[in-house]
Structure formats: structure tokens, C-alpha cells
Amino acid sequence: MDDTDRAILRELQADGRIPYAELGPKVGLSPSAARLRLQRLIDTGTVQVVGVTDPMAMGQQAMALLGLRVEGDPRAVADELSRHDEVVYVVLTSGRFDLFAEIVCARPRDLLDFINDVVRPVEGVASVENFPYFAIHTHRFMWGVD
Numbered sequence: 434m435d436d437t438d439r440a441i442l443r444e445l446q447a448d449g450r451i452p453y454a455e456l457g458p459k460v461g462l463s464p465s466a467a468r469l470r471l472q473r474l475i476d477t478g479t480v481q482v483v484g485v486t487d488p489m490a491m492g493q494q495a496m497a498l499l500g501l502r503v504e505g506d507p508r509a510v511a512d513e514l515s516r517h518d519e520v521v522y523v524v525l526t527s528g529r530f531d532l533f534a535e536i537v538c539a540r541p542r543d544l545l546d547f548i549n550d551v552v553r554p555v556e557g558v559a560s561v562e563n564f565p566y567f568a569i570h571t572h573r574f575m576w577g578v579d
Contacts, residue, residue, distance in 0.1 A: 434474075436471060437461065437462065437470065438474060439579060441471055441474065442458065442462060442578040444456055446574070446578070447481065448468055451485075452464075453465070453467050453471075453511070460476035467515075485574065487569075488521075488537045491537055492538060492539065493537045494538075494541065495536075495537070495538040495543060496535070496537050496538075496566040497536050497564055498534070498535050498536075498554065498566070499533065499534045499548065499561055499562065500560075500564065501530060501554075501559075502529075502530060502560040503532065503557050503559060504559060506557070507531040507557075508527050509557055510557045511534075513556075516535050517547075517551060519551075520535070520536055521536070536548075541565075544565070561573075
């Protein structure tokens with residue numbers, strides 16, 4: 434990744450829908466060269482260009498972060514949880530928990546059912562601690578590109 438790629442990413446963070454006709458000149462490229470550069474960044478998995486929704490505004494009324502303690506390899510548990518649409522984020526960690534999973538469900542009852550019927554039975558899950566969200570105060574996607 435070079436300085437031009439980083440400039441493209443900064444522009445996309447400011448406006449993910451910027452037309453190539455504007456993006457190119459802002460980063461010192463022609464529109465077609467900017468399109469090719471961005472496509473390469475997408476193809477290599479460096480960036481994803483997606484519409485980000487607010488789950489609560491979309492009718493999802495129950496969100497929680499689950500802290501899981503795992504017996505054995507936490508990667509196997511992470512793989513299993515990641516297969517479910519309700520799981521939107523999984524990270525392996527150290528300390529009190531082996532991994533965290535963010536869960537989004539339509540209703541609080543669905544969240545309870547998901548934890549009890551899907552998460553707890555996963556082989557290797559030793560314990561689950563549920564941290565329900567009351568509100569999302571800050572949610573950023575402005576990762577550093579420098």
C-alpha cells in the first residue's frame with residue numbers, strides 16, 4: 434500500500450459514495466486509474482465499500498456483546514458462531530474472556546433464545562456473559578490509514 438492508496442482510503446472514509454470523477458483528481462489520478470486502484474484494494478481484501486445501517490433503525494431491538502470463556506481452541510468457537518447471521522462481530526482476546534461476539538436480534542426474546550439455544554451448546558463454550566446494549570453512543574469506521 435502506498436501513499437496514493439492511503440489517500441483513496443481517506444477520501445472514502447469521508448464519503449464512501451464519492452464519484453471516481455471527483456476521487457481521481459483529489460488523489461492525483463485520473464478517474465479510471467482511481468477506479469482501478471480502488472478495485473485492487475477491494476480485490477485484495479484491504480477495503481470493503483458497503484452501506485452501513487443502524488441496526489436499531491432497521492428494527493433490530495436487541496443487541497449485546499457476549500463475553501465467552503472457552504475450553505480448548507477459541508478459534509473453533511469463533512468459526513462456529515460466525516456462521517450465524519445474528520453474529521456481526523467476533524474477536525479473539527485474552528484476559529477474563531477468550532472471545533467477544535456482538536449479537537443483533539429483532540427482539541430481546543430472540544436474543545435470549547439465541548444465547549441459550551445457539552451459543553451455549555457450541556462445543557467448547559464454558560461460560561457466556563451477556564452485556565446488552567441500551568444505546569450505541571459511538572460507532573466509528575474511521576480506522577487509521579497512515
